[in-house]
Amino acid sequence: MKTRMLTALILLLGIQSVPLHAQLLGTEKKYVRIGQLQSHFSSYGSERAWNNKYYEGLRWPADYSYTDNAVIKRFWLGCSDFTDAEGRYWSKYGIYFAADYVGKSLFPMELKQIAKFPMPHVYVDGNDISAPYQGDVDDINPDQIPDRIVVNVVNTSMGLTIKRIIYAFSQQYHDDYFIKKFVFINTGNTDYDDEIELNTPIKGLRIGWGVRYSVCREGSFYIGGTQSWGQQSWVTRRGETYEDHYQQIITENTPISQLDWLRCGFSWAGQKASNSFDNIGAPDILKTGRLTAPQMAGIVILHVDKSPQDRSDDPEQPVTLGWHAGDTYPKLGDMIDEGQMIKQYTMLSGVPYQGLGGTNRFFEDNTSSITDRVDPSTIHNDGGGTNLWVNYGPFDLAPGDSIVIVEAEGVHGLNRQMCELIGARWKEAKTYPSRSFEFELPDGSSISGTYNDGVADYFKNSWVYTGWDSIMKVFARAKMNYDSGFDIPQPPQPPTKFEVLSGGDRISLKWEPSPSEDQADFGGYRIFRAIGKPDTFYTEIFACGKGTDHPQIVYQFDDTTPQRNHAYYYYITAFNDGSNNDGTLNPPGPLSSSKYYTWATEPAYLQRQAGRSINDVRIVPNPYNIKARELNFTLEPNKIVFMNIPAYCRISIYTERGDLIQILEHTDGSGDESWNMVTKTRQTVVSGIYIAHIEVTKDYYDPQTGELLYRAGDSVVRKFVIIR
Structure with missing residues (x-):
């Protein structure tokens, strides 16, 4: 009987292929990096974003550095009238999901990632830059619809097993x-092994989480370090009228104003009390004013079972949707204090712990305008910030019974171009605070006034708060996708291989065909390029296939426009003709494979031949002047280049008094080598006169004539000046 019950439970969980004695460390993670939103998922069933250096996860937009938005997802379970595997009775029993409880109350059993197709290989000058990420995927299932599926199974000391399935899509x-x-x-099952310890109902099961966002990591550089863990994050909610609308069908054309009934909550960076300026959007006040925190991050509830016997969506769930003080919750400690478990159960029932929470719209009820400089953490005085608070239940589960809850978590906001444009305009007004400016608002109207009058802040914040509409559109698309059974139109698969090769007079790009080429709607390929750094704007430089200037599909393109010693970055996408996309579940038109499959994040250069004479060596720029650095190499301001150098040489750099500060080994056979002006002790050099000693390390012959151009040991000295 026991064996039959175990077999039935395993089949229900869908983990037939997992060894019965599977056991995972609590530190194991799986990373999903295929779209604009990228993140990791932990084996123990929830995520704390701290990686011992910074809060990592929920990167959006993933094109750029420092765009992490995650802090923590506090996850609690509670039940009533419970007898544990040791025979101890609890009037209320609780579990908190944290790495410290792995092996005590949490027992991770499975964590794997399944892909629809193998990850393409991307090479830059022979270096497989995709190699470190090939291990992200455990299995391939060409029949699945999502690009990636992460499966996570955790047993608990309550005898409740959680199977968490994350679906990720790369469609744009x-x-x-x-x-x-x-x-x-x-x-x-209350532990790692396959033995079933409990065969009793779980009564009054309550499920809850408190989710906090930093929105975002880069923004904390300008708001203040406390925002790195979300101390200044605002929270609001929607969905108060869900019961009146939950059977309503929404489409891509449903107005944003008619989506307010969706069960959701979201967060963004608010004001820090100690800042003397309006920091909404986290403008970079030290440089261009670019908005560094435009993100809105949050959760929408897509489905909650009414009961184990009724799988229809329960419009009365969740029982709590609102806000709660971030670090204010009952601590379970070593899990022997029943009093703390009772307090946790009460909180999961919708009663704010210590009164520091609510189901109201937290932002709207504590501000009167979008320019009110209210620090949200001062409302409840919790240094941890404010969590999005969600509770479900109660549910009664007989042995073998289950409950399904489906959510979507998303991030969106102003794009980078708008962040630069709006931020620069605001910074200009701040620089000349008494000068009157005219500002264009999101609705197309204009407003005039000065920074001192608060008009510039109103302009900036009006644009930042368009993120409310953006995140609601994300939630709507997630709901449409889920309700359709993941029937969104699919983009073509990317090329299976993409190669970037630096050359003497061109940078050559080659690729293998997309597996989708045999589909009738396949369109062709597009190549995009950026200059100076990988996390910047890309421009289309070539396209082939349907509707392009090069209708014949090819698999190679030579970029002949690069300039010497500038860094170039590329990616390629496959596109279709849009005939599979009628605009119901997203905007109509052609769809493209994700850039993240083929993004060459290492640079290619125009490689010039080595100098013919060691006396041809020169240093550019010389002098280097920090005030003119943006005029030197695009988006590489701290760079000087040794040109016309021998194919194989050692460049030793000294101060004027003879201190050796750096050695560059030049081994690629070209005539150029760059230096980022950082010493071997990782210090940026100061102003001064420097001496470069260039010594040939290998005999070199003219590749055409065979003439010996220079011998190992030949050397030359050059002086250069740095002005900082």
Whole structure:
């Protein structure tokens, strides 16, 4: 009987292929990096973003550095009238999901990632830059619809097993959210092994989480360090009228104003009390004014079972949707204090712990305008910030019963171009605070006034708060996707291989065909390029296939326009003709494979031949002047280049008094080598006169004539000046 019950439970969980004694460390993670939103998922069933250096996760937009938005997802379970595997009775029993409880109350059993197709290989000058990420995927399933599926199974000391399934999509209109399906099943398994310890109902099961966002990591550089853990984050909610609308069908054309009934909550960076300026959007006040925190991050509830016997969506769930003080919650400690478990259960029932929470719209009820400089942490005085607070239940689960909850988590906001434009305009007004400016608002109207009058802040914040509409559109698309059974139109697969090769007079790009070429709607390929750094704007430089200037599909393109010693970055996408996309579940038109599959994040250069004479060596720029650095190499301001150098040489750099500060080994056979002006002790050099000693390390012959151009040991000295 026991064996039959175990077999049935395993089949219900869908983990037939997992060894019964599977056991994972709590530190194991799986990374999803295929779309605009990228993140990791932990084996123990929830995420704390701290990686011992910074808060990592929920990167959006993933094109750029420092765009992490995650802090923590506090995850609690509670039940009533419970007898544990040791025979101890608890009137209320609780579990908190944290790495410290792995092996005590949490027992991770499975964490794997399944891809629809193998990850393409991307090479830059022979270096496989995709190699470090090939291990992200455990299995391939060409029949699945999502690009990636992460499966996570955790047993608990309650005898409740959680199967968490994360669905990720790379389609360009659906790559900024993850759909998360949670299956809570009464297996009776309270540890790692396959033995079933409990065979009793789980009564009054309550499920809850408190989710906090930093929105975002870069923004904390300008708001203040406390925002790195979300101390200044605002929270609001929607969905108060869900019961009146939950059977309503929405499409891509449904107005944003008619989506307010969706069960959701989201967060963004608010004001820090100690800042003397309006920091909404986290403008970079030290440089261009670019908005560094335009993100809105949050959760929409897509489905909650009414009961184990009724799988229809329960419009009365969740029982709590609102806000809660971030670090204010009952601590379970070593899990022997029943009083703390009772307090946790009460909180999961919707009663704010210590009164520091609510189901109201936190932002709207504590401000009167978008320019009010209210620090949200001062409302409840919790230094941890404010969590989005969600509770479900109660549910009664007999042995073998399960409950399914489905959510989507997404991030969106102003794009980088708008952040630069709006921020620069605001910074200009701040620089001349008494001068009157005219500002264009999101609705197309204009407003005039000065920074001192608060008009510039109103202009800036009006644009930042368009993110409310953006995140609601993300939530709507996630719901449409889920309700359709993931029937969103699919983009073509990317090329299976992409190669970038630096050359003497060109940079050559080659690729292998997309597996989607045999589909009738396949369009062709597009190549995009950026200069100076990988996380900047890209421009299309070539296209072939349907509707392009090069209708014949090819698999090679030579970029002959690069300039010497500038860094170039590329990616390639496959596109279709849009005939599979009628505009119901996203905007109509052609769809493209994700840039993140083929993004060459290492630079290629125009490689010039080595100098013919060691006396031809020169240094550019010389002098280097920090005030003119933007005129030197695009987006590489701290760079000087040794040109016309021998193919194989050692460049030793000294101060004027003879201190050796750096050695560059030049081994690629070209005539150029760059230096970032950092010493071997990782210090940026100061103003002064420097001496470069260039010594040949290998005999070199003219590749055409065979003439010996220079011998190992030949050397030359050059002086150069740095002005900082």
